Amino acid sequence: DNFSDSVIETIKKTGMDQANLELEITESVLLEKYALINEKLRKLQQNNIDIAIDDFGTGYSSLYRFDELNINTVKIDKSFIDKIPIKKPQQIITGDIIYIAHRYGINIVAEGVESPVQKEYLIKNDCDRIQGNLISKPLCEEEAIKLLRKQSLG
Numbered sequence: 001d002n003f004s005d006s007v008i009e010t011i012k013k014t015g016m017d018q019a020n021l022e023l024e025i026t027e028s029v030l031l032e033k034y035a036l037i038n039e040k041l042r043k044l045q046q047n048n049i050d051i052a053i054d055d056f057g058t059g060y061s062s063l064y065r066f067d068e069l070n071i072n073t074v075k076i077d078k079s080f081i082d083k084i085p086i087k088k089p090q091q092i093i094t095g096d097i098i099y100i101a102h103r104y105g106i107n108i109v110a111e112g113v114e115s116p117v118q119k120e121y122l123i124k125n126d127c128d129r130i131q132g133n134l135i136s137k138p139l140c141e142e143e144a145i146k147l148l149r150k151q152s153l154g
Contacts, residue, residue, distance in 0.1 A: 004043040011047070018048040022073065026054050034065070041070035052109070057097065067104055074101050078112025081132070085117040095125035102126065 011018055023044065030037050030053065041051045052073035057080055080094045098108045110122050113132035122130055136147055 004040045007044060007049065008047050011049075022050040022052055024052045024054040024075070027056055027058065030069075038068065038070050045070050045072070055111075063100065066100065069106075071106060073107040073109060075109040075111050078132075081110050081112045081114075081118055081122075084121045085115060092121070094121070098122075098125050098127055 007023070010016075011021070025037070025041070030041075044051060050072040051070060052075055053069070053071050054075045055077045056074045058077045074097070076094060076097055080097070084092055084094060094110070101108050107128045109129045109131060110118075110127050111131055113119055113122065113130040113134045115134060118132075119130060119134055136144075139147060
């Protein structure tokens with residue numbers, strides 16, 4: 001019940017910059033108690049904490065409520081990304097999801113990008129960020145920092 005207050009209090013105690021925090025919530029959890037959880041997300045957003053919906057499209061997505069959601073980012077589930085190289089272009093809805101999210105000022109992350117074909121499609125459709133084995137396999141903290149430093153230099 002006091003999740004939002006607890007997060008905000010912890011940030012104040014630690015002196016952490018809220019801009020460095022993005023909380024992820026799965027679509028199915030959001031829809032369990034939509035009004036209550038969406039209000040908690042609003043409170044977090046008002047304190048400059050970004051909210052992402054993870055695994056978007058695998059729960060019960062409702063475009064009807066898309067404009068009401070207190071979120072900053074949608075993470076498109078890998079199952080949509082996997083279809084990019086095997087479906088006909090008119091059967092791929094990933095670009096449509098990106099377009100709709102951008103209309104509401106929501107950022108997009110594509111999960112599970114594993115091939116150059118997927119990456120090209122996502123770039124062509126203005127996806128904001130991608131993650132997956134094409135970029136890097138999962139890394140320990142030390143290796144991730146090395147990769148980020150290498151990329152920022154060059």
